[in-house]
Amino acid sequence: MTPTLKLHRIAFAMALPAGLLCLLAGLLVADLQQKRQDAEQRAKVATELSVVRTRLEGIVEATSSLTVGLSNWLETQDGKFEPAVFETLARKTILVNHHIRSITLAPQDVISSVYPLAGNEAAIGLRYADHYDEVDDVIKARLQRIPVLAGPIQLVEGGRALIFRIPVYIHDDATYWGILGVITHIDSITQASGVGAGAVLQVGLRKPTGELIGGDASVFEREPVLSDVQVPGGSWQLGAIPANGWPRTSLGASPFLYFGLFGGALMAGMLALLGASLRRSDRQNAALHEEVQVRKTAEEGLKIAGAAFSSSSEAIVIMDSAFRVMSVNAAFTDISGYAESEVVGAVLPFLDPHQGDGGNAQGIVASLSGAGRWRGEIVNLRKSGERYPTWVTINAVASGNGAAERYVAVCSDISAIKQTEQELDRLAHFDILTALPNRLLFRRRLVQDIGAATRDSFCALLLLDIDGFKSVNDSFGHHVGDRLLRDIASRLLGCVRARDTVARLGGDEFAVILTGLDSRDTVVEAASRIISDLQVPFNVDDILVHVSVSIGIACCPEDGADEVLLTRNADAAMYAAKEGGRSTYRFYRWEMTRAVRDRLLLEQRMRQGLDMGHFEVWFQPRVDMRTRRIIGAEGLVRWRDPERGLISPVEFIPLAERSSLIHKLGDTVIRQTVAHADRWHAAGLPFGKLSINVATPQIERGDLASELQGILADTRVPPSALEIEVTESVFMADAERARTTLNGIRALGLSIAIDDFGTGYSSLAYLKTLPVNHLKIDRAFVRDLPDEANDAAIVRAIISMSRSLGFLVTAEGIETPAQFAFLENEGCQFGQGYLFYKPMPAAEFEVLLMEAAREAATAPAG
Structure with a gap:
């Protein structure tokens, strides 16, 4: 067999395997080409999506900071604020943050204040507990004490919104006050960040549960590029595809497939040409790889010059791996005052260790090298020399081998936010x-x-x-x-x-x-x-x-x-x-602490005693100085404590007058005295006139007359059988209010007595302008009678003045016959003191009244 024939047979024997091998090689190369094109397209989408994500996180984070600032202000007010102050803060906040729809305050999780109110009236009175779609977020914010971004939520006043909620704790962060909410326009946030259908991308935004927040829901069904967005209380998910959808190519359209078929056909004829064809194929693959690299570089340039980049309201800076500026958008020029030609090729000051705060620049670079991301607040410098605060987010764009070859910085001017924060800080401190x-x-x-x-x-x-x-x-x-x-x-x-x-x-x-x-x-x-x-x-x-x-x-x-x-x-x-x-x-001094502690314990015990009915009214009879017969009595409060027994009024009356307990104590005395009088009146007992001591705070409150009217309306006691005793300090504190209150009491038919007369420092002029008809001489002037000449002169003057003005006079604290004789001789009408009777429980006084009634019944007529 000749060599040629042998080669022919070898060629025919190798034709089918060689053809199949070429066909297989064509299929593999076509598949690799299609995967490479898909990967490049997805990388392009991912880079553009990072800009959308950065904008969205910046808006969310700025709004969250405003929410925290408002809650700090509310905490410093202990939850108590002037509505006008709240409206001013809310108005300023909404003016500089157009995506905010309204701001709500919900004490105890019930909305009570909304700004602006117009259009939001339906929200007033809303209870979060009644809305299952909101209560979980409210509970999460309250338990974890963190701000939570909720939504989208269908508002009762119409429309859908995203709501930033933060719990408010007052009184040193110990008492839960309620929820502060910042309601935002969903469309404003999503459109400002680029979510939706654009010239370059179709973007959708959804929650981890799959609930759509904004954009196109169909994006997530078409193999999108995904990216997580961190928000207060959780995270969202962005998805994006090209504006015209993913390009689809068929293996049947690949030239490599036809090349394989052609090579297989050639191999069937001549094996020698197969080697040359394979070598030519290698050279073509090398040239194709170089062409792919050139196309990638061109496509990267297209990314930088994308529509999203040029139309952003935030300043965007594209930098190379050495942080040299490659390109800036129009917003950068508007905010900083620098033209693109003035910054291209330079390193921004906050990233240059040799400018400004070198340590800060090193920290930013280190963060980008490690995590591929940095965000924070810096102070920038405009071309005019003006300093302004900026919120900066920098993300690394990785190459195919994972190394960062580009950096995208998004810079937001937060001057307005800072001014609001400063105002909130001033109000807070x-x-x-x-x-x-x-x-x-x-x-x-x-x-x-x-x-x-x-x-x-x-x-x-x-x-x-x-x-x-x-x-x-x-x-x-x-x-x-x-x-x-x-x-x-x-x-x-x-x-x-x-x-x-x-x-x-x-x-x-x-x-x-x-x-x-x-x-x-x-x-x-x-x-x-x-x-x-x-x-x-x-x-x-x-x-x-x-x-x-x-x-x-x-x-x-x-x-x-x-x-x-x-x-x-x-x-x-x-x-x-x-x-x-x-x-x-x-x-x-350390003794003061013990005194304060004892006073607080006594006040607490007194409060419990009032609630449990441990206070009772005793009566000290008042007698006619001529006949020594009982003509009335003064009601005196006594505290019968289960553990300490009777507690002296000297110990608890001053405490009650310095606290709000005096009102409840006074009300107890009035009601018990009137109740005894009602019972004795019904039984026909001659109790005369009962006096009730009233403290100055009860008069100052101004509603004592109406309280007495309400109490007397439920009894059969004639008002003339009751008398109100006040001290001169009532007129010293607020004479006009005292006059109004006492006139109201006198109009009810009760008489008015001045207790401890002569011990105050007020003018006697009030005696002719106030409805007073009874003076009680203080025991301090009676104690040393008749030996003390000054006391005797004062007592004579009071009795003489009372007689001239038509007042009744009672001397208190009569304990000796000599005192009695002096007062009787001077013409004092009534007396009260241990010489006659000591203060006694109501039951004992009732026995006296019954004896007096029997004596009157058995006394001979005439």
């Missing part, structure tokens, strides 16, 4: 009325000063309570009271050094922190200067206002080395100063 530090800032400074205090350089805390401020507020109105507080703040600032702190804690309570002290003499001088300056009358709207101040002082570290203990001790000292006569100061 300074008192709106006086511009002094408020309770929150005061506590921070006190903690700082305590930390720096030593035995040789200590600090002192002065707690101030303005004496008489309530009377000014009640007499002249709150506008005068507010002006007075501002003037007081101004004088206090003039009494201390620049390094000291003057704060308003609330109401008429102020605090002063003196620092760097080496002697208590300095504290005494400051306290004395404050007392002296505040004693000078204030001219408020041509009204001369007189107030004073009581000051409690605690020094650190001697009286406490932490903020809570030092404040508590200074408060105990201030309480001692008020008990010491007001308009004075007291340094803390």
Whole structure:
């Protein structure tokens, strides 16, 4: 067999395997080409999607920061705020953040305030617990104490929205107040970030549950490029495909397949040409690979010049792997003032270790090298030299081998947000009325000063309570009271050094922190200067206002080395100063803590006793000085404690008058006295006239007459059988209110008596203008009769004046026959004291009344 024939046979024998091999090679190369094209298309989509994700996260994060700022303001107000302040803050926030639809406040998870209200009226009164689609997010925010982004939610007032919710805790972060919500337009957020159908991409945004938030839902059914978006309380998912969908190519259209068929046919004829054909195929593959690289570079340029890049409202900077600027968009020029030609090829200052804050630049570069991402706030510089805050997000764009070959930076000018934050910070830390530090800032400074205090350089805390401020507020109105507080703040600032702190804690309570002290003499001088300056009358709207101040002082570290203990001790000292006569100061002593504790325990026990009916009214009879017959009695409250037995009124009456308990105690006395009178009246017992003591706070409240009218409406007791006793301090506190209240009581038919007459310091002029018809001479003037000449003269004058004015007169505290003889001889009509009867329980007094009734029934007529 010749070589040619042998080669022919070999060629025929190799024809089918060689043809199949060529066909297989063609199929493999065609498949690789199609996968490469798909990968390049998906990488292009992924890069453009990163810009969308960066915009979306920037908007969400800026809105979340605003929500946190608003909640911080609300916490510092302890949940109590002026509606006008809330509306001002909300209006400013919405003006600079157009994607925000409205802001809501929901105390105890019930919406009570919405701004703007127009169009949102249906939301007022909405309870989150009644809306199953919202309650889970509210519960999550409350339990985890974090802001949560909820939505999309169908609003009761119409439309769909995304809601930023954050729980609000007040009273040192211990009490849950409710939910603050920022409602945003879904379309504004999604359109601003590029979600939806665009010139380059079709983008969809959904929650992990699959619920669509914005964009095209069909995107997620067409093999999209996916990217997670971090939001408060969870994450969302972005999906994107090319605007015209994914290009589909067929293997049958690949030239490599036909090349394989052609090569197989050639191989069937001649094996020699097969080798040459294979070598030619290798050269073509190499050229094709080089062409692919050129196409990738061209496509990268197309990415940079994409429609999304050029139309963004945020400044976008494309940088190479060395952080040199390759391209910027129009927004960058608008915000910074730099033209593209001025920055291309340069490194931005905040990324250059040799410019600005080098350490910060190194940290950013390190983060990008490790995580491929960095975001944070920097201070940028415009071309004009103006500094402005910027929120920057930088993402790395990786090449095929995973190394970062490009960086995309998105920069947002947050000047408006910063201005809002500064306003919120001012409202959170300074008192709106006086511009002094408020309770929150005061506590921070006190903690700082305590930390720096030593035995040789200590600090002192002065707690101030303005004496008489309530009377000014009640007499002249709150506008005068507010002006007075501002003037007081101004004088206090003039009494201390620049390094000291003057704060308003609330109401008429102020605090002063003196620092760097080496002697208590300095504290005494400051306290004395404050007392002296505040004693000078204030001219408020041509009204001369007189107030004073009581000051409690605690020094650190001697009286406490932490903020809570030092404040508590200074408060105990201030309480001692008020008990010491007001308009004075007291340094803390350890006995004060025990006194405060005992007082608080007694107040708590008293509150429980009032609820459980442990207080009862006793009666001390009043007698006719001529006949010694009972003509009435004074109702006196007694506390029968289950453990301590009878507690002296001297111990609990002053405590009740200094707290709100005096109103409940007074109401108990009135109701019990009237109930006894009603029973005795029904039984026909001659109890005469029963007197009821009323404290000054009960008169100052102004509704005592209406309360008495309500109580008497349910009884058969004639009003003339009852008498109200008040002290002269009633007229000293607020004469006009006292006159109005007593006239109302007198109109009901009750008589009015002045108890402890002669011990006050008010003018006697009120006797001719007030509905008074009975004076009771204080026991202090009766005690030394008849031996003490001054007391005798005073008693004579009171009796003579009462006789001239037509008043009834009762002398209290008669204990000896000599006192009785003197008073009877001077013409005193009635007497009360141990010489006749001691105070006794109602049952014992009732026995006396029954005996008196029997005596009257058996007495001979005439």
